[in-house]
Amino acid sequence: MLLYFDDGYMSCILNSASTSSHCSGILAILERLGGIDAVIQTAAEPLHMLISEFATTDLTTSMIQGRPPCFAPEVWDLLDRGPVWWGRDPLGRCSLASVFREIASMSQYLQATAEMTEELSMERIHKFEAALRPVYAPPSLEESDGRSPSELSESSSVIEAEATHAFTLVRIFQHAALLYLYRAICGLPTLHPLVQQHVKSCLACIFEIPKEAKVRNCIIFPLFVAGAHVKCPEEQRSVLGMADVVYDGMRFASIEAVKSVFKAVWSSNSDTSWLEMFRYLSPNALVL
Secondary structure (H helix, E strand, O other): OHHHHHHHHHOOOOOOOOHHHHHHHHHHHHHHOOOHHHHHHHOOHHHHHHHHHHHHHHHHHHHHHOOOOOOOOOHHHHHOOOOOOOOOOOOOOOOHHHHHHHHHHHHHHHHHHHOOOOOOOHHHHHHHHHHOOOOOOOOOHHHHHOOOHHHOOOOHHHHHHHHHHHHHHHHHHHHHHHHHHHHHHOOOOOOOHHHHHHHHHHHHHHHHOOOOOHHHHHOHHHHHHHHHOOOOHHHHHHHHHHHHHHHHHHOOHHHHHHHHHHHHHHHOOOOOOHHHHOOOOOOOOOOO
């Protein structure tokens, strides 16, 4: 699994990278051990966190490559019971797992409509929209847990900040998931008002995260999705600037690969489909 992440994050631009081969090996091992459900239930905390990251990179890769994810939507409920790679609400009121579960369901639905085993239904689209309606943190901890200000400890401001950042991260991924819904499943063009609405909302949420917040390193994939749809030169410069900020803190080659995709997509004058937009990304790169 570490070789998979090393190739996908650090060595993806090298000819020697073999991310897909490592992925196949991990899937084979999980199957040999009884499947991901069985492994999750017995995994030590470090392994559990690595599996959550592996499952997420499989999900994001499936989104931009147009294939179904390797794991069923229900897996995310199991993963959410243990350590995960993303920032969490300390009070447990929201989690990215619910967003990833919906994305996995949408990916399965996209495959079913492509194979014509299901019809494209506005009822299903509206259900996905309802499940992905952006969430916001309560105004204060006092409102959320019923305690008075005098009962709150000195650490409450830290907890409240973590909660706010966690809700913001969930909201960022909800906007990215809605872009996937409208572009990949509904086939709306890049400049459709509904698409651009969520592009702007997603980026606005990303830019409001303070520099010191740990969740800032978790926004690469939604920045990738929303940023690729930006048309305004000023906004494009802001997106590249944010990518540079995240790169400076992580030094992942995959972020440089994302920036290359931005430049290729932005330089194209024609409107492209969801899959065409992301074809510029190296097949060995993992974006998370």
